[in-house]
Amino acid sequence: MTVVVGPRVVELGQGQNSIDDIVAVAAGSPVAIAPAALDRVERTSALIGTTIARGEAVYGLTTGVGDQYSAAVDPASIASTQLGMLRSHASGLGAPHDEPAVRAIMATMLAALAQGRSGVGVALVQRLAAMLNRGVTPWAPSQGSVGYLTATAHIGLVLFGRGRAWYGGQLLDGAEALRRAGLDVVEPGPREGHALISGTYEITGIGALAAHAARALIDVADVAGALSLEALRGNQRGFDPRVQVMRPHPGQVATAARLRALLEGSEILAANRDHRLQDALSLRSIPQVHGAVRDALAYVEGVIEIEINAVTDNPVFMIEDEELVALPNGNGHGAPTALALDVLAIAIAELSTMSQARSDRLTNQHLSELPAFLVPDGSAASGFMIPPYAAAAIAAENRALAAPATVHTVSTSAGQEDHVSMGTTAAIQARTAAHNATGILAIELLCATQAADFHAPLRPGAGTRAAHAVIRRAVAFRDSDREMAPDIEAVRVLIADGALAGEVARALAENQDQGRPL
Structure with missing residues (x-):
């Protein structure tokens, strides 16, 4: 799964990191630790020895974990017990997480540990940063986590020269990678x-x-929907701002405004203003559906950014009157983020099914009033018959991925951890759904671009014209059958690497600079 961002140094530990920061590190950007964070880590770490010497029962430090919370750990065995925890918890299965995922996990781990509430030493956070900066990527299986414990244990082993890690394109023993x-x-x-x-x-x-x-x-989905609307000779009266103020959900209002900007100056729509009184819902309700996705995404992003800057350790440590106070807690429960990611998978499924409906409509001559399967009349070619099938299959997969993971909690650790979040499953499902949706939107854009060509010499709108042009530079008009998969992939790449969105954004900015209304 491709992540595209520009290289920059990301400072972690100051409690103000964003999703973009984590994505940048996932894509290879180096990290730095905020100097104030190192001071906090040092202050807390310096008092850990005193806590141990006093013989206090501190979960996971002087005791075992899970249902072993009442078992005391001899002070002389603390280091070996800590390593043993990593070994025993490194119980993952299945294919490993890809490099961006592992780096993203490491970045969130570093952002939390650097806040000085976990009792670790400065050397540990510096080593974690060094692994990110020098390209040591632990091998961590993607299955077996109920929301924590598993993949991070595999990552933790590498920090201490155990486990396995990728370095220089090779999978090595952890000690050799270091x-x-x-x-x-x-x-x-x-x-x-x-x-x-x-x-x-x-x-x-x-x-x-x-x-x-x-x-x-979501921005690409707007472009695809707008180009489909033009190709199907729809009408944009439902995007009128007077309609939006009657139901002013922020996402709906923003989507309608964006559609108006994309379609500004469309000769196709102007020539067909009275072609159809009312469009199908996949066209007429783009502001409502895409807008709901925008609103859901805003909620999800807010939750994730809180979590990026949170301390989700158990226990956490505070310094009060120059003494270390351990606070046992439930911050490690992933419910807030897990629920949000279930919502995200559902939102992506909505985007996917709506796009697939438009692809099917574009290729159905009985609904589109365009040549059958978007090939010139009189041809027996299959044309664009099958891409909507592929979109339907992937949209169905996204519907399955939208089944909430969080409801599948079970009891673990001899009943001590009797309600788990299943948040890792929710995160993987949402990320997979987003990847799938890229292909679904690529199919719609490919179909809509072909369909728009049948309206030449009439031109699409300001934004849709830019999208049409960038796609046509990569994919030629299809007047006979040829291998379809390379064309779909070419458009998918234009979406994934941001080229299509960038061209559209530039066109809209130029249109606005020229004083045209948006």
Whole structure:
């Protein structure tokens, strides 16, 4: 799954990081730790030894974890116990997370640990940053997490020269990967195993990638819907701002305004103003559906950005009267983010099914009033008969991915953790759905571009004309059957790398600069 952002140094630990920051690190940007964060980490870490010496029972530090919370750990065995936690929790299965996902998880982990509430040492956060900056990417299976513990344990093992990691294109033993990156193998300090597995880092990192992908897709979906509307000789009276103020959901209002901008100056719509009194819902209700997706996404992004800057460890440590106070808590439960990511998967399914409906309508001569399957009249070619089938199959997959993961909680750890979030599943489902939706929108754009050509010499609107042009530079008009998959992939790449969105944005900006109303 491609993540495209510009390289920049991302500072972590100041409690003000964004989804874009996590995505940048996932794509390879280097990280730096805020100096004030290192001071906080040092202050807390310096008092951990005192807490141990006093013989206090502190979960995951001087005791076991899960249902072993009442089992005391001998002070002399704390380091080996911390490493043992990582070994035992590294129980993942299945295909590994891809590199962007692992780096996103590591970035969220670093952002949390650098806040100085977890009791880890400065050397640990510096080592985590060094692994990101030197390209050491732990091998971490993608299955087996109920919301935390598993993938992060595999990542944690590499921090201490165990496990496996990718470096220089090779999958290596963790110690060898560190050696080649110029890092020594060290043993964990107090709390440094447990802190790596206690938070919601996996949900949050992958969730940030999913939300970022969805944000890019909604703008492309507007373009696809607008170009389909033109090709089908629809009308845009339903996008009138007077209609929107009667139901002023923010996303709906914003989508209608964007559609008006995309279609500004459309010769196709002007020539067919009275062609049809009322369009099908997949055209008429684009502001309502895409707008609802926008509103859902705004909620999801808000939740994820809170989580990126949160401390989800258990326990957390405060310094009060120069003494360390351990606060056991439930912040490691992933419910807030997991529920939001379930909502995101549902929203992406809405976008997907609506796009597929428009693709089907474009290729159906009985509904479109265009040549059958968008090939010139008199041809027996199949033309664009099958791409909507592919869109239907992938949209069906996205409907399945929209089945909420959070409702499937089970009891674990001998009943001590008897309600888990299943947030990792929710995050993976949402990210997969966003990837799928890119292909669905590519099919609609390919069909709509072909359909618009039948209206030449009439031209599309300001934004849709730009989209049509960039697609036509990559894919030629189809007047006979040829292999279809390369054309679909070419348009999918234009979406994934931002080229299509960039061309449309430039065209809309130029149109506005020229004083045309939006």
